[in-house]
Amino acid sequence: MRRSARTPNRRLYRYRSALALAVVATVLLVWLAVGVGIIGADGDPANVLYAGVLAVGILAAAAARFEPRGMSRALFAMAAVQVLVTIVALVMGLGQPYSPPLELVGVNGLFVGLFGTSAVLFMRAARS
Numbered sequence: 001m002r003r004s005a006r007t008p009n010r011r012l013y014r015y016r017s018a019l020a021l022a023v024v025a026t027v028l029l030v031w032l033a034v035g036v037g038i039i040g041a042d043g044d045p046a047n048v049l050y051a052g053v054l055a056v057g058i059l060a061a062a063a064a065r066f067e068p069r070g071m072s073r074a075l076f077a078m079a080a081v082q083v084l085v086t087i088v089a090l091v092m093g094l095g096q097p098y099s100p101p102l103e104l105v106g107v108n109g110l111f112v113g114l115f116g117t118s119a120v121l122f123m124r125a126a127r128s
Helices: 002-036 045-063 068-092 101-127
Strands: none
Touching: 002 045, 002 068, 002 101, 045 068, 068 101
């Protein structure tokens, strides 16, 4: 009985942690893409590709009604779109010479890791 009494608190903690990480990662993504420019120099139109990551996240989260299991899927989808944006930028040579390939992979890999970690936390919140 003691374990079940702690479960709601653990679930809420995991959900809030996942949500906080997702929000921080999203704000950081917007700030870097719009303000600094992840692909190329500041103001490079290629940074509009990151709007797709945000659109997928917003639509998927709304469809999931912010339930933990659906939010996990939404964050995994955001990570997948982030990878897709990276591949498109690398294949098309976007951002050259300001953003070398290693920099694009590193920065986008950071966001894939943040979104993926948040997704795992949401998944654990759904299981508790």
